[in-house]
Every structure is written in C-alpha cells, then in structure tokens.
Amino acid sequence: MNKPNSRIHNIAGSIMLGAVLVAGQGCTQASDDPNLVVLLVVDQLRGDMLSQFDEAFSGGLRRLIDDGYRYTNASHPFAVTQTAAGHSSISTGVPPSRSGIVANSWSQQVGEDWRTTYSVADDESPILGFEDTEGVPGRSPKNLLRSGLADWIREADENALSVSVSAKDRSAITLAGKTNSDVYWLLHDEARFVTSHYYAQTYPGWVQSFNEEVMTMLVADSVWDTEVPVEMQSLARPDFAEYERRGSSTFPHISSLEESDHYEWVFDSPKSDEAVLELAKAAMGELELGQRGSVDFLALGLSSTDYVGHLFGPLSQEQLSNLIHLDRILGEFFSYLDANIGEGQWVAALSADHGVATMPEYAQEQGNTSARRINARERFRNRSSALQAAVAEGGAPEDVAERLARQLEADGTVAKAYTHRELTLGEPADSFAILFRNSYYPGRGLGSLSRYGVETRYAEGELLSGANGTSHGTPYWYDRHVPLIFFGKGIDAGVTDAPAYTIDIAPTLARLAGIATMPDDLDGRVIYPAR
Numbered sequence: 001m002n003k004p005n006s007r008i009h010n011i012a013g014s015i016m017l018g019a020v021l022v023a024g025q026g027c028t029q030a031s032d033d034p035n036l037v038v039l040l041v042v043d044q045l046r047g048d049m050l051s052q053f054d055e056a057f058s059g060g061l062r063r064l065i066d067d068g069y070r071y072t073n074a075s076h077p078f079a080v081t082q083t084a085a086g087h088s089s090i091s092t093g094v095p096p097s098r099s100g101i102v103a104n105s106w107s108q109q110v111g112e113d114w115r116t117t118y119s120v121a122d123d124e125s126p127i128l129g130f131e132d133t134e135g136v137p138g139r140s141p142k143n144l145l146r147s148g149l150a151d152w153i154r155e156a157d158e159n160a161l162s163v164s165v166s167a168k169d170r171s172a173i174t175l176a177g178k179t180n181s182d183v184y185w186l187l188h189d190e191a192r193f194v195t196s197h198y199y200a201q202t203y204p205g206w207v208q209s210f211n212e213e214v215m216t217m218l219v220a221d222s223v224w225d226t227e228v229p230v231e232m233q234s235l236a237r238p239d240f241a242e243y244e245r246r247g248s249s250t251f252p253h254i255s256s257l258e259e260s261d262h263y264e265w266v267f268d269s270p271k272s273d274e275a276v277l278e279l280a281k282a283a284m285g286e287l288e289l290g291q292r293g294s295v296d297f298l299a300l301g302l303s304s305t306d307y308v309g310h311l312f313g314p315l316s317q318e319q320l321s322n323l324i325h326l327d328r329i330l331g332e333f334f335s336y337l338d339a340n341i342g343e344g345q346w347v348a349a350l351s352a353d354h355g356v357a358t359m360p361e362y363a364q365e366q367g368n369t370s371a372r373r374i375n376a377r378e379r380f381r382n383r384s385s386a387l388q389a390a391v392a393e394g395g396a397p398e399d400v401a402e403r404l405a406r407q408l409e410a411d412g413t414v415a416k417a418y419t420h421r422e423l424t425l426g427e428p429a430d431s432f433a434i435l436f437r438n439s440y441y442p443g444r445g446l447g448s449l450s451r452y453g454v455e456t457r458y459a460e461g462e463l464l465s466g467a468n469g470t471s472h473g474t475p476y477w478y479d480r481h482v483p484l485i486f487f488g489k490g491i492d493a494g495v496t497d498a499p500a501y502t503i504d505i506a507p508t509l510a511r512l513a514g515i516a517t518m519p520d521d522l523d524g525r526v527i528y529p530a531r
Contacts, residue, residue, distance in 0.1 A: 033514040034489040035341050036290030037153065038348035039175060039299040039505070041087055042326070043168070043306035044472065046314055046355035047074065047481030053323055056232045060330025061323070064350055064485045067493050069528055071500035074484035076354065077523075078438035079457070079475035080446050084119035085439070086353025086482075086502065087174040087301065091148035093506040093524035095438040100145035101174060107445035114451040117444070119143060120173045125198035127187070136187070139169050140198035141178050147519065148177025149506040153297045156517045160294040163283045165193070166301025167272040171353070175299035182287070184279060186272070191219045191263045193279055206286045207279075214278055219262070224269045225252040226321045227328075239317035243361040243373075245469035246311055251321070268311060270325040273304040277333050290341040295513050302326065305352075313359040313470050347488035347512050349505050355479045356472045360463050370461035379464060382413040387452065401453030408456060415459040423455065432457060435475040486512070486528050500527050 050057075050065060057065065064070075076086060078095045080103050088101035096102040101119050108117035122140035130136040147155075150162040164176035164183045172185040182200075184193040184207065192211040195203070228236070239250045246253075255265040267275075280300055283289065289296040304322055312318040337346050357363075363371035390404035398421055405417035418429075418436050428434045436455055439446060446455045458464060460476045472479045484500055490512050503524035510518045511526045 032490075033295050034290075034345060034347040034512070035295065036337070036346040037149070037295060037297050037509055037513045038337070038346060038488075039090070039149065039297070039509065040330075040348060040350040041090060041171065041175065041299075041301050042350065042352050042483075043083060043171065043301065043303045044309045044314075044354060044356050045305050045352035045483055046478060047072075047352075047483055049314060049319075049323070050483050052315070053235050053320055056228070056235060056320065056324050057327045059327040059332070060334050061327040063331065063334060064348075064487050067491075068350075068485040068487035069491050069493065070495045071484040071498065071527070072495060073497045074351070074482055074500040074502065075477070075480040076482065077435065077480075077501045077503060079432065079435035080439040081354035081472050081474065081479040083168060083306070083353050084170040084174055087171050088119075088144060088146075088148075090351060090353070090502050090505050091150070091175045091177055091299070092144075092146040093149075093503050093518070093522040094146055095503060095523060097438050097441050098146060098523070100143060100441050100444065102439055102441050102444050102446055104170060107448070107450045109443040109445070109451070114445065117143065118170075120170050122196070122198065125196040127194050127196050128200060128203060129194065130187070131197075139173060139185075139196045141173050141176065142198075144174060144178060146178075148175070148179075149509060149518075150175070150181055150297050150299065151177040151179045152506075152510055152515050152518045153295060153513065154179050154181075156515045157294050159292070160296055161287055161289055161292075162297040162299075163280070163287065163289060164299040164301075165276050165279050165283070167267060167276060167303040167307075168301060171301030171303065172299075175301055182283060186267065186275065188264055188267050189260045191215050191266075193275075204286070206282055210279055210282050214282075215275065218271055218275050218278075219266045221266065221271065222255040222262070223252050224254075226317060227324045228317060228321045232320070232324075233317065236317050236320040237313075237315050237362055241313075241316070241359070241362065243359050243468050244312050244316065245467065251317065253318075268307040270304045270308075270322045270329075272307060273302045273326055274329055276300055276302060277329050280333070281336055284336075284340060290337075290346060295515070309356050310469050310471065313362065314356050315358060315362065344489055347486070347490060347509065349509050350483060350485045350487070351502055351505055352482035354472045355477075355481050357461075357463050357470050357474075357476075357478055359470050360461070363461070368461065370459070371463075372461060373463045374458075376464050379413060379458075382411055383408065383449070386411060386413060387449065390452070397453055404449065404452055405454050408454070414456040416457045418455050418457070420450075420453045420455070432475050435480075491528070496530070498530070 085096045088099045107114045122138045122142040125138040125140035162181035166172035167186040169185040176183045187194045308322045360371040360373045386407040401419040408417045423440045504527045
C-alpha cells in the first residue's frame with residue numbers, strides 16, 4: 001500500500017527559474033571541511049533492497065550501512081519517478097515542478113504545438129567527436145532550470161573542481177547542475193565515454209587513453225556468471241522465471257552477439273558500474289580531486305541496478321549478484337578514496353533516483369492479489385475513446401479536460417485523473433495530487449494526455465506492460481521509497497525512521513562541506529545533524 005508521509009512538500013505559487021547565490025570567489029578550504037564531496041546515485045535501488053540482501057554485503061555497501069547515518073523512511077516527494085527527474089531533484093534540492101526536469105522525456109508545448117523533448121537534449125551542443133554522426137544528438141543541461149550542488153560548490157570557490165560520470169547522459173548531466181564541469185557518460189553503441197561541446201572542445205588525453213585501453217578490456221567479456229554464494233541464493237527468488245524479459249534465462253549469461261549489440265549486452269550487466277568507477281579513479285588521479293586545498297565535487301550515477309532490474313526484476317538472482325558486485329567495487333573505491341584523499345577526509349551521500357515494481361507474477365506468488373500486468377494496448381484504446389468523446393462535445397479547454405478526467409475515472413481506465421487546473425489552483429484533493437503537483441511544470445506534459453490538460457494515475461500494483469520485465473514511474477511507495485545514507489567526515493553511525501526526502505540531500509551535503517552559497521529558496525532542508 002502507499003505509505004503515508006508526515007512531511008510532503010506542497011509547492012505552489014511562482015516557478016523559480018534561478019537562484020541568487022552570494023559567491024565567495026577564491027575561497028580557501030576551512031580546516032574542518034572535507035576535501036571531497038561524493039554524491040552516489042544508484043539507479044533503481046529500491047528502499048528495501050539493502051535490507052533484503054543485507055547479509056550478502058561485506059564491502060562498500062556494508063561500510064555505508066554500518067558506519068553511515070541511514071534514513072529508512074526516505075522517498076521522492078513527487079509522482080513521476082523516472083531517472084532524469086530523480087537525479088535532478090537530488091542535485092538541485094527542489095522537485096521537478098521547479099527544476100523543470102519532469103521526466104526522462106516530456107511533451108513540450110511550443111506555440112500551439114506539442115513536441116516530444118528529451119530531458120537533456122540540446123542540438124546546439126553536439127557530442128564531441130560525433131558532430132556529424134546521424135543518431136547521436138547533442139546533450140547539455142539546457143532544460144534544467146535550477147542550479148545544483150556542483151554549482152554551489154564552485155560558486156563558493158572558483159578553484160573547486162566538479163566531475164560527474166555515469167553510464168547515462170541524463171544522470172551525469174543532471175547531477176552536474178548547470179556548471180561547465182568535467183561530465184562524461186557512455187555512448188553505448190561505441191563503448192566509450194563521451195561529452196558534449198557544452199563542456200569541452202577536445203577530449204583530455206587521459207579520457208582518450210581510458211576509452212582505448214580500459215573500455216576495450218571491459219567489453220571483451222562475453223560471460224556474466226553469478227557472484228552469489230550458494231548459501232546466499234535463498235535471499236532472492238529462484239533463477240528461473242518466464243516473466244523475465246530474456247525469457248527464463250539463467251546464469252551463466254553468455255553473449256554471442258555482434259559488436260554493437262554485444263556492447264549493449266555488456267552494459268546490461270554489472271560492467272556499467274565498473275566502467276563508471278574506473279573512470280572516476282582515472283579522473284581523480286589526473287585532476288587530483290580532493291588534494292588541492294579546495295572542496296571538490298564528484299558525482300557518480302551507477303546504472304547497472306536499473307539495467308538489470310528492468311530485465312530480471314528487483315528480487316532476482318541477477319539483481320542479487322549485481323548488488324554483491326557493486327558492494328565489492330564500491331568497497332574498493334572507498335579504499336581508493338581513503339588512500340588518496342585520507343580516511344575521514346571525504347563525505348558522501350548515497351541514494352537512488354527511483355524504486356521499482358516487483359514483477360507482478362512474483363508479487364502474486366507472494367500473496368499480493370492487487371499486483372497485475374495489464375494490457376497496454378487495451379488501456380490506450382479505452383483512453384482514446386474517452387478522449388474522442390470529451391473533445392467531440394466541445395467547449396473551453398478546461399471543460400474538455402474536466403470531462404475527459406471524469407470519464408477516464410468512470411470507465412475504470414485509470415484510478416485517478418487530475419486536470420492541470422487541479423494541479424495548479426486551490427488545495428490538492430489528496431496526497432497523490434500533491435505528488436503530481438510536485439511533478440508538474442507548465443508546458444512540459446507528464447503524459448500523452450497533457451496537451452488536453454490531464455495527467456493520470458493507474459492503480460497501485462498495475463504494471464502497464466505489453467512484454468516481460470518490470471518498470472517504475474508511479475507515485476506509489478515501491479517507486480518513491482529509496483535509500484538515503486550520509487557517510488564520512490562529520491557523520492556518526494546511526495539510523496532513523498524519520499521522514500526524509502531526496503531534495504534534502506543537496507542542502508545537507510552543502511552544509512556538511514561548509515558551503516554557505518546555496519540558494520535560500522530550496523524546498524529541501526538540512527537534515528543532518530538533526531535539529
């Protein structure tokens with residue numbers, strides 16, 4: 001069921017497009033500040049998964065759980081739980097209704113027309129080295145309307161460095177805020193890390209060497225075998241299920257694909273995170289992050305959990321093996337930070353951009369009768385019929401939206417429909433309306449009915465899918481609930497079930513890093529130490 005929160009932000013009024021920062025240019029690092037701020041976002045790491053697999057961890061995740069300060073009741077305070085929206089909220093301290101990043105892609109109103117817009121699309125910022133390559137569009141934070149933690153750190157000290165790395169462009173870019181940082185993401189078909197002209201005009205030699213040497217070795221593997229000890233296999237469901245997207249495939253997973261398809265196969269495994277952490281080490285060594293007398297920033301979007309989760313589900317043997325791998329390589333990375341920055345001289349936060357639904361078939365096996373996989377085509381047909389009827393009756397756009405919303409509810413096509421008027425005026429009808437209000441930015445529609453002034457919510461447990469696998473994107477607890485752990489300099493080990501939100505991460509890290517230049521209109525709050 002949807003878990004209630006005692007504090008869900010009800011953001012209304014004007015949309016703030018920027019922030020007033022009082023910059024202290026050229027500031028020197030205070031003696032009690034950390035040398036490096038590390039922001040770790042594990043894509044699709046649902047809030048219960050660390051406890052589900054707890055006894056399997058002995059590396060970096062173990063260190064975070066045992067020595068960090070954990071918020072077991074942390075969540076996203078908005079409805080559309082997707083990658084771009086989650087990373088943006090974590091980095092900016094405001095929900096999508098203010099950052100403008102409402103989803104991975106949205107319907108953008110341009111005059112009288114509506115066009116599909118990708119969250120980090122920018123034709124004026126082509127990919128460096130692929131300027132004339134068809135199918136490789138430009139990327140930048142052009143659509144992000146707010147500054148982020150990386151910007152605040154660099155506003156406080158012009159000598160500070162910021163690095164952001166992920167397998168996904170929409171992760172690396174949104175974690176880096178608006179600043180012109182070192183930002184790299186994987187171009188999967190080419191098995192190489194890239195950036196755009198927004199950030200650089202040439203690739204540094206160390207990035208080129210990494211692509212030619214390290215990436216070549218990483219994609220050479222054609223076998224993915226389990227890392228789950230026999231005695232730990234009972235923590236996950238059996239390694240055979242027809243509802244997995246690859247169709248009852250089991251360990252070991254073997255690739256015999258052609259080059260570009262093989263690269264995709266590799267990056268749908270723990271190798272994505274391995275590549276990100278190895279590039280992060282290379283960046284730290286080359287740029288001397290955290291070793292130059294400034295408080296530097298490193299953001300890492302770890303995507304393997306999402307790739308594996310969509311294919312095999314959150315409670316699969318594959319996901320358990322992936323997280324055991326992540327635990328190990330995070331442990332190695334933390335040891336690298338200790339050796340190069342100094343143990344106790346860096347501070348980190350770990351969270352996730354969203355959760356995920358348990359495979360409906362497995363949820364039913366566990367007694368959840370409300371879980372079900374529904375036919376997307378049938379729902380879309382019902383929705384189209386309701387739309388045609390609402391439009392045919394005519395009237396003002398607000399009247400059409402109202403009729404459409406109520407008809408969708410009456411037909412049982414959706415659990416609830418919200419008009420844009422309901423999301424912008426007056427008191428929200430329910431807690432879900434608050435979550436949708438926090439996801440809504442005018443002119444950037446959340447769904448295909450946005451151009452008609454309506455957003456919809458399907459029933460809890462329904463997975464709108466015409467194929468196997470699982471997904472996320474709803475306002476329900478399984479999609480909003482995420483881990484939240486602070487760790488490192490200034491952090492005492494502990495745990496609390498007090499409500500916390502992902503928009504609290506950036507201001508809390510800023511305070512822990514001694515950064516006084518964060519915007520004064522954030523929706524997120526400093527939550528550690530507890531006031």
